[in-house]
Amino acid sequence: MFLTNFLAMGAPGGGTGAAGGGGLMTILMFGSIFAIFYFMIIRPQKKQQDQRKAMIEALKRGDRIVTNGGIFATVRDVKGDRLIVTIAENVKIELAKNAVGGVVTGDE
Numbered sequence: 737m738f739l740t741n742f743l744a745m746g747a748p749g750g751g752t753g754a755a756g757g758g759g760l761m762t763i764l765m766f767g768s769i770f771a772i773f774y775f776m777i778i779r780p781q782k783k784q785q786d787q788r789k790a791m792i793e794a795l796k797r798g799d800r801i802v803t804n805g806g807i808f809a810t811v812r813d814v815k816g817d818r819l820i821v822t823i824a825e826n827v828k829i830e831l832a833k834n835a836v837g838g839v840v841t842g843d844e
Contacts, residue, residue, distance in 0.1 A: 791836075795833070796811065797812060798810065801838065803835050803836060805835070806837075817832060817833050818832055
């Protein structure tokens with residue numbers, strides 16, 4: 737009994753014509769999905785990248801930073817795309833600016 741009802745539900749109805757306007761609805765659906773994807777994923781990610789780039793470009797002598805590897809350091813010199821940092825007394829290392837994970841503020 738259940739199988740015959742299930743098969744009857746899937747059968748096309750008699751006398752109905754083809755539905756029109758399917759192409760426009762498909763385009764609108766894909767357009768709205770793209771807009772949602774853009775505003776929920778791409779745009780916030782772009783903002784975050786711009787903020788990170790501005791933070792790295794604003795680094796100056798004396799700033800406290802944390803690297804992507806978790807090393808806390810103090811900036812001693814900025815040379816192009818590299819930083820000279822001090823991680824301990826008399827211990828200086830050279831880092832690429834891309835290795836900076838963030839700037840440490842006074843309350844952290």
